[in-house]
Amino acid sequence: MSIRFSLINSILNKEEQKSVTSPKATAIFGENVFTLKTAREYLSDDMYKSLCGSIKSGKKIDRNAANQIAIGLKAWAESKGVTHYTHWFQPLTGTTAEKHDSFFTLKSDGTPIEEFDGATLVQQEPDASSFPNGGLRTTFEARGYTAWDPSSPAFIMEIGGSNTLCIPTIFISYTGESLDYKAPLLKALDALNKSAVDVCNYFDKNITRVTATLGWEQEYFIIDEGLANARPDIIQCGRTVFGASPAKGQQLEDHYFGSIPERVLAFMKDFEVEAYKLGIPLRTRHNEVAPGQFECAPIFEEVSIAVDHNTLLMDVMERVSYRHNLRVLLHEKPFAGINGSGKHNNWSMSTDTGINLLAPGKTPKTNLMFLTFFINAIKAVHDYADLLRAAIANAGNEHRLGASEAPPAIVSVFIGEYLNKVLDEIEARVGEKFDEQDEAILKLDIHKSIPELLLDNTDRNRTSPFAFTGNKFEFRAVGASATCANAMTVLNTIMAETLANFKVDVDKFIEKGEKKEIAIMQTLQKYITESKKILFDGDGYSEAWHHEAERRGLTNIPTAPLALDAMVDKKTLHLFKKNNVFTHSELEARHEIELEKYIKKIQIEARVMGDLALNHIIPAAINYQNKLLTNINGLKTLGFKEADYAGQLAILKDVSKHLQFIYEQTNALVEARKIVNKIEDTRTKAIAYCSQVKETYFNKLRYHVDKLERLVNDDDWTLPKYRELLFLK
Numbered sequence: 001m002s003i004r005f006s007l008i009n010s011i012l013n014k015e016e017q018k019s020v021t022s023p024k025a026t027a028i029f030g031e032n033v034f035t036l037k038t039a040r041e042y043l044s045d046d047m048y049k050s051l052c053g054s055i056k057s058g059k060k061i062d063r064n065a066a067n068q069i070a071i072g073l074k075a076w077a078e079s080k081g082v083t084h085y086t087h088w089f090q091p092l093t094g095t096t097a098e099k100h101d102s103f104f105t106l107k108s109d110g111t112p113i114e115e116f117d118g119a120t121l122v123q124q125e126p127d128a129s130s131f132p133n134g135g136l137r138t139t140f141e142a143r144g145y146t147a148w149d150p151s152s153p154a155f156i157m158e159i160g161g162s163n164t165l166c167i168p169t170i171f172i173s174y175t176g177e178s179l180d181y182k183a184p185l186l187k188a189l190d191a192l193n194k195s196a197v198d199v200c201n202y203f204d205k206n207i208t209r210v211t212a213t214l215g216w217e218q219e220y221f222i223i224d225e226g227l228a229n230a231r232p233d234i235i236q237c238g239r240t241v242f243g244a245s246p247a248k249g250q251q252l253e254d255h256y257f258g259s260i261p262e263r264v265l266a267f268m269k270d271f272e273v274e275a276y277k278l279g280i281p282l283r284t285r286h287n288e289v290a291p292g293q294f295e296c297a298p299i300f301e302e303v304s305i306a307v308d309h310n311t312l313l314m315d316v317m318e319r320v321s322y323r324h325n326l327r328v329l330l331h332e333k334p335f336a337g338i339n340g341s342g343k344h345n346n347w348s349m350s351t352d353t354g355i356n357l358l359a360p361g362k363t364p365k366t367n368l369m370f371l372t373f374f375i376n377a378i379k380a381v382h383d384y385a386d387l388l389r390a391a392i393a394n395a396g397n398e399h400r401l402g403a404s405e406a407p408p409a410i411v412s413v414f415i416g417e418y419l420n421k422v423l424d425e426i427e428a429r430v431g432e433k434f435d436e437q438d439e440a441i442l443k444l445d446i447h448k449s450i451p452e453l454l455l456d457n458t459d460r461n462r463t464s465p466f467a468f469t470g471n472k473f474e475f476r477a478v479g480a481s482a483t484c485a486n487a488m489t490v491l492n493t494i495m496a497e498t499l500a501n502f503k504v505d506v507d508k509f510i511e512k513g514e515k516k517e518i519a520i521m522q523t524l525q526k527y528i529t530e531s532k533k534i535l536f537d538g539d540g541y542s543e544a545w546h547h548e549a550e551r552r553g554l555t556n557i558p559t560a561p562l563a564l565d566a567m568v569d570k571k572t573l574h575l576f577k578k579n580n581v582f583t584h585s586e587l588e589a590r591h592e593i594e595l596e597k598y599i600k601k602i603q604i605e606a607r608v609m610g611d612l613a614l615n616h617i618i619p620a621a622i623n624y625q626n627k628l629l630t631n632i633n634g635l636k637t638l639g640f641k642e643a644d645y646a647g648q649l650a651i652l653k654d655v656s657k658h659l660q661f662i663y664e665q666t667n668a669l670v671e672a673r674k675i676v677n678k679i680e681d682t683r684t685k686a687i688a689y690c691s692q693v694k695e696t697y698f699n700k701l702r703y704h705v706d707k708l709e710r711l712v713n714d715d716d717w718t719l720p721k722y723r724e725l726l727f728l729k
Contacts, residue, residue: 004720007226011728022269025276032080032156033279034073042072054150056209058190061150066118073154074103074116077165080156085116087124087146088166090181092132092593094483096311097171099126100164121167122148132596134589136177144179146171149186152308155278159319168308177586181485182304184581188492189303191579195499196349196357196373202506202516203369209352212492214306215472217297218313219288219341219480221329222264224728227720228327232616233608237601238331238481239396241609241698242617244706245337246723250290258287261729263324264294271313271320272296278316280309290338292726300346303492307484310343332479333399335722336702340400341480345487348472349373349495359471360419368520371426372502375524375531377473378413380498381466382531384490384575385411386555386566388466388475391490393563393594395601397479401558407465407477409563410549410556412536414464420535426521427528463540493581502527560598561686567591595686602689606673609701613666616718617705621659624712628652655711658704665704669697 030038036055040048047068053059061069077085086098103114124146131144152168171180178184189212196210228234233241260268268285275282281299288295301309314330321328333340349357357373381388389411392401401409415423465477478487502523509519533552538545549556557563566572568591576582582590628648635645642649672693679685709717 002715002718003230004227004718004724005715007224007230007720008724008728010226011224022273025272028273029276029281030279032158032277034076034154035279036153038076039069039072042076043069047072051150058151061122063118066122068118070116070118070121073121073165074114077156077163078103078114080163082156082163082165084162085120085165085167087126087148087169089146089169089171090308090311090483090485091171091179092134092181092590094481094597096315097126097131098164098166099124124169126171131171131179132593133173133179134592134596136173136175136179136585136589144171144173149182149304151186151304153279155312158274158277177583177589181483181489182307184586185304185307185485185489185492187581188489188496188579191496191581192349192492192499195496195503198503199372199376199499200351200357200369202372202520204351204353204355207351207353207355210357211350211352212303212488213300213348213350213472214303214484214488215298215300215346216306216310216484217284217295217342217344217346218310219293219295219343220317221290221292221334221341222267222294222321222326223292223329223725225322225325225327227725227728228329230718230720231725232612233605234327234329234334236608237605238329239334239399240336240722240725241605242612242702242705242709242719243336243722243725244709246721246726248291248723248727249338253289255287255291255293256289260285260287260294263326263729267321267324267326268294268296270323271317274316274320275309275313278309278312280313282313288339288341290335290726292335293339293341300348303347303484303488307488310484330481332394332396332481335726337722338726342400342476343478343480343482343484345475345478345484345491346469346472347475347488347491356471358468358473368517371422371524372520373499374415374419374468375423375527376498376502377495378415378534379502379527379531380491380494381411381413382534383498384494384571385534386557386563386569387490387494387572387575388477388487389555389557389563390566391487392477392479392482393560394479394482395560395598395605396481397477398558398560400479401477407463408540408545408556409558410540410546410554411465411477411534412540412549412554413473413534414467414537415535416468416537419468420537423528423532423535427525427532464536465540489581493576493579496579497575559687559690561595561683561690564591564594564598564686565683567594592682595682598686599682599689602694603673603677605698606669606693609698610666610670612719613662613701613705617662617708618659620712620716620718621655621662621708623716625652625655625659627713627716628655651711655708658708658711661704662701662708665697665701669693669701672697 036052039051043051047065050061050065051069054061084100084102086100088096088098091097103116104112105115106112126144126146146169149168149170154165154167157164157166170178170183170186172178172183192212193210197207200207200210231240233239272282281301282296283299284297286295298309317328330341332342351357357369360367360370389409401407465475467474467476475487475491478484505523505526506519509522510516514522533554536545546556568588573584573587576587577584628651632645632648632652676685676688676692679688709721
């Protein structure tokens, strides 16, 4: 029996899943986090106030305070069985990094002690040369530093019976350049806070701080671990490079919000418990559209914390899945022919007085503060659409964007019919007083007990990459495997820049003698006129939209290497330098890193394709050929006429045709890679890998392999098929 069928039998004969009762979320939430409530128990009043000041206002913690906080942190950690600590950071690999050190050390006289001081808390020195740096560092210049980020609470990671204290940090080079995703994100949030407060003060002088908020929605696939291990492409690429679509996919639309399989639910409950302990406020879980696809989502948090929590959760989900003999797939397009996975970023801004700046209330027309931030967000997306496109560009998302399942590569903004009318009126009636807008009541005539519901001011549009959904914008184009930090750094920076320019424009009108409200309205009218071409409420999947977008002058960049160019154009360099988020050298380095990632991922996929073709696909086809030949020759020996085995001959010819094409194209693919690998310029090489390798060979090779899968005897096919990967739980 082949490995594939052994695995299928093991799934079919698995023991009945035992239901496990999860603890109440409120009873365990944050128990492994050094929250302010916990800090209050372990720190003196002065040290507690120092920590709070650092978290809320970015005030620097002095060395003495750091020592005292470290003592309290160590005492808390040891009370929970911790023996090691690590500076937890997010390098430009897109994953997390950690180096564990023990509290154990020796004094000069050889006496063993447990020690953790302020210097160790605040800064560590990991090797920087082995992380992606885009030329900022060389191999012999290895030094880098992790620096404590007090705004993100320390936490304890429980892995395999070992508890480790994790201290969230930023990661910078010896010469000061940021080498991670967190440092620039914090700078972007600081820039937004300054610009947003300045604008808020037009309306309320009591507002002293504006915080960006994020609620991410994480989509993922779950498959059996044994079947995953039998697919070299899943193990090495995170997706299937070959695989014929099953008879049933998602066409019946019966998986979305359906009953969660028991084995998957047990996994969900398990990782939710881990998440609650780490203070990750998960709220939602459900089946997604595609078979084998699911989603989880938390309650909104401040952006920097939300980014940490999403990055942490991806790691937790992967580890917990192994306990259940499952495999989590976070790739944007693990299976062809069905929906891929995204990570919707629901973004808004809140003041320290408790106002959501993107909440229109019942009468958006009269809510001038809402309109100000709402229109500025649209203007920001319009002015920096190419940069937003670059922020979500990677090899995985290239398969997903615009594939009749996800927003297209064209960046547009959906705001709904009602708010479009509001903007039209503002543009046409500057200075006029708007009438009060009556509440729109949606009466549901289903049952008398169903209450009247206030109709949202916007519908939803799942084909839009950037949609307003009532009290927030949903950036839907972010890929499932990506860190939220990249998109959030860009979005908050462009908003900070737009708001800063808005204040300058408003103040010019005020200096000319206009009243503040009139000055604001005149500026908003100008912004609406300048950015309304980015607004689109129709079907983003349609071919008509591509033509309309071209007519409007909107860019459509389907491939990642070209989309990434926006990272280093003059406009972007000026934007990030002005807002103190990136230096020119940091941006150029990140551009280089993203191109290198793209090259390596396509290179790996091409090599895996060659391996599968030569070592799995072709041998399976030859085995089936031999069976057909044996059958045909046997019939000939018995005197059967050719017409009697015409079907076998036709199948044999089809198998031979596809086999020959696969063999020739695999060799051609290898040669194409060799040619492209000789290119020295990284951008040119990435473009060549996209056009001369991926686009030239991947789909053609896959077409013939998938045809063979449908022809070859099932017993001879060694790779688990889609029907098994997606439906066997």
